[in-house]
Amino acid sequence: MIDFSFRRTQGLEAGIDVARLSSMVGFISTSNVEAARRHGLVAAGTMAHSYIEAFPTEVEAFRAYAQDFPGRVTFLVDTYDTITGIKHAIATIKELGPTGRLGIRIDSGDLVALSRQARKMLDQAGLPHVRIVASGGLDEFSIDQLVRDGAKIDAFGVGTRMGVSADHPYLDTAYKLVCYEGRPVMKLSRGKVTAPGRKQVFRRLRPFGDLVGLHDEEVPPGRERLLEPVMIKGARQAARSGIAEANARFAADLEHLPAEAKEIHSPRPPLVRPTPALRAMTFETRRGLVARNRKAH
Amino acid sequence: MIDFSFRRTQGLEAGIDVARLSSMVGFISTSNVEAARRHGLVAAGTMAHSYIEAFPTEVEAFRAYAQDFPGRVTFLVDTYDTITGIKHAIATIKELGPTGRLGIRIDSGDLVALSRQARKMLDQAGLPHVRIVASGGLDEFSIDQLVRDGAKIDAFGVGTRMGVSADHPYLDTAYKLVCYEGRPVMKLSRGKVTAPGRKQVFRRLRPFGDLVGLHDEEVPPGRERLLEPVMIKGARQAARSGIAEANARFAADLEHLPAEAKEIHSPRPPLVRPTPALRAMTFETRRGLVARNRKAH
Numbered sequence: 001m002i003d004f005s006f007r008r009t010q011g012l013e014a015g016i017d018v019a020r021l022s023s024m025v026g027f028i029s030t031s032n033v034e035a036a037r038r039h040g041l042v043a044a045g046t047m048a049h050s051y052i053e054a055f056p057t058e059v060e061a062f063r064a065y066a067q068d069f070p071g072r073v074t075f076l077v078d079t080y081d082t083i084t085g086i087k088h089a090i091a092t093i094k095e096l097g098p099t100g101r102l103g104i105r106i107d108s109g110d111l112v113a114l115s116r117q118a119r120k121m122l123d124q125a126g127l128p129h130v131r132i133v134a135s136g137g138l139d140e141f142s143i144d145q146l147v148r149d150g151a152k153i154d155a156f157g158v159g160t161r162m163g164v165s166a167d168h169p170y171l172d173t174a175y176k177l178v179c180y181e182g183r184p185v186m187k188l189s190r191g192k193v194t195a196p197g198r199k200q201v202f203r204r205l206r207p208f209g210d211l212v213g214l215h216d217e218e219v220p221p222g223r224e225r226l227l228e229p230v231m232i233k234g235a236r237q238a239a240r241s242g243i244a245e246a247n248a249r250f251a252a253d254l255e256h257l258p259a260e261a262k263e264i265h266s267p268r269p270p271l272v273r274p275t276p277a278l279r280a281m282t283f284e285t286r287r288g289l290v291a292r293n294r295k296a297h
Numbered sequence: 298m299i300d301f302s303f304r305r306t307q308g309l310e311a312g313i314d315v316a317r318l319s320s321m322v323g324f325i326s327t328s329n330v331e332a333a334r335r336h337g338l339v340a341a342g343t344m345a346h347s348y349i350e351a352f353p354t355e356v357e358a359f360r361a362y363a364q365d366f367p368g369r370v371t372f373l374v375d376t377y378d379t380i381t382g383i384k385h386a387i388a389t390i391k392e393l394g395p396t397g398r399l400g401i402r403i404d405s406g407d408l409v410a411l412s413r414q415a416r417k418m419l420d421q422a423g424l425p426h427v428r429i430v431a432s433g434g435l436d437e438f439s440i441d442q443l444v445r446d447g448a449k450i451d452a453f454g455v456g457t458r459m460g461v462s463a464d465h466p467y468l469d470t471a472y473k474l475v476c477y478e479g480r481p482v483m484k485l486s487r488g489k490v491t492a493p494g495r496k497q498v499f500r501r502l503r504p505f506g507d508l509v510g511l512h513d514e515e516v517p518p519g520r521e522r523l524l525e526p527v528m529i530k531g532a533r534q535a536a537r538s539g540i541a542e543a544n545a546r547f548a549a550d551l552e553h554l555p556a557e558a559k560e561i562h563s564p565r566p567p568l569v570r571p572t573p574a575l576r577a578m579t580f581e582t583r584r585g586l587v588a589r590n591r592k593a594h
Contacts, residue, residue, distance in 0.1 A: 007471060009307065010311040010314075010461070011311045013308035013310040014307040014311060017307075049473070049486070050474035053474045053482040053484065054477045054482070058590050059590075079486060080484075080590050081587075082487075107489075108486040108489050109487040137469075164466040166467060169461040169462070169463045169466035170457050170458075170463060176346070176347065177346070177347035177351060180351045183353075185350040188376065189375045189404060190375070190379075190405045191406070192404075290378075293354055293356075293377050293381060294381070
């Protein structure tokens with residue numbers, strides 16, 4: 001998976017963040033060169049259609065690109081006609097013999113049929129090492145379907161739908177005050193009630209599930225604390241973790257999630273329950289608030 | 298309409314942009330103080346639930362706020378119980394007599410019933426000048442419905458759904474090369490064919506409609522050119538227009554749009570057609586490209 005989202009993100013800042021975050025969850029490279037520079041990621045150059053259009057013919061564009069970037073060439077083959085484009089890519093590789101990482105990219109049309117045809121053409125030309133990259137409005141659902149349908153695709157460029165989180169464009173969360181001067185506080189607004197007090201999350205791996213409790217509760221048997229202080233009075237409590245470390249943690253966390261939570265279609269999130277102590281504090285805090293506010297008027 | 302979107306936008310940069318853009322289309326103020334400072338907008342302070350929770354009682358919070366900001370107070374009344382909150386706001390106003398712009402804000406529950414009840418309570422208390430502000434996951438559809446249902450709301454705070462453009466989280470457009478060294482160029486990718494050549498848009502106001510043609514075509518009778526050079530060789534061609542000017546242009550443009558294009562539900566966009574000259578150039582460019590690319594191989 002390659003991050004192609006920069007031209008769709010909501011501003012430059014969001015584009016840099018998407019490149020970083022996608023690398024944490026396993027994307028191998030990004031088309032965002034500045035994000036790659038800042039965060040030590042692999043920059044995957046994408047040849048633009050406009051590059052090809054700027055030459056009188058596609059073959060001339062392919063030749064120029066292969067001469068300028070012999071170490072890593074991915075020929076974009078669908079500007080005019082995909083099958084002809086694949087022929088032009090093969091001819092250019094045979095003619096110039098670039099020795100770096102080679103690929104072709106298909107950005108439109110029937111990706112299953114075209115990728116199978118491309119694989120056959122490349123193999124028959126003695127180029128089994130040339131990878132096939134697909135792009136064009138892809139998301140987890142279309143990629144899952146392409147794989148099931150037997151597309152011969154080695155890498156997917158994913159842009160728009162990841163970069164703006166198209167199917168979940170916002171996360172309806174907010175910081176809420178839960179404790180002030182040692183006093184647990186909460187909101188009683190209809191449909192927006194919060195739980196008071198400082199929290200801790202107690203995770204059990206098998207069977208998987210989280211308990212949300214108070215920060216000073218004893219750890220229930222078979223569970224571990226998830227929350228730890230990251231910053232105290234402005235001072236970081238541990239070294240900043242790099243992308244490789246974040247990536248490893250993500251992989252481990254993902255591994256522990258139950259299978260039904262990892263389904264692409266209709267995933268079922270694991271159950272999260274409050275501890276009895278948190279329930280009791282919620283009840284008490286609410287009762288105290290209602291009494292005090294009634295009296296105050 | 299007040300911009301409340303900052304806490305949901307995809308980064309700080311996007312938050313500043315949303316405040317600016319929403320002011321261009323008629324929003325009267327923003328909760329984003331930095332955007333207001335940068336772009337000369339009205340900053341509308343929003344009292345947070347956490348502010349109220351930080352005091353032992355709601356009444357104490359209201360009193361403190363009214364004393365600190367007597368010039369502009371909007372009491373957030375739904376932290377614990379909305380009707381009680383309205384009573385506390387009325388009591389605080391009567392007690393401290395702030396003379397600035399006064400309002401209450403309802404952020405949850407049945408906004409129609411609560412706003413009608415609030416209006417009645419405020420009027421009966423001799424406070425008809427106290428405005429009612431509503432917020433909480435609002436968008437154009439819910440606001441339209443609230444107005445139809447007779448809610449007594451003077452101003453709406455709109456955040457999440459505007460700040461991330463929730464129902465259209467991305468605009469599927471891109472810069473395309475249409476001309477290179479004086480030669481018209483185009484893309485023939487399946488489903489992504491572009492029209493070649495430098496363009497002009499010719500608008501007719503009545504009946505409303507746009508023609509897209511070539512930049513050097515004569516203006517068809519009854520139409521006007523929409524595109525004009527903004528920058529040439531890095532030099533701005535006219536003074537930067539301010540928000541007031543942009544706002545006036547938006548209002549005028551909106552006025553000219555046909556009614557069916559302005560419907561909130563299922564709007565029908567006006568027809569946009571190519572001119573015969575653009576059609577002819579598209580045909581010729583495609584023919585030339587296909588011939589050249591076939592020959593090249």
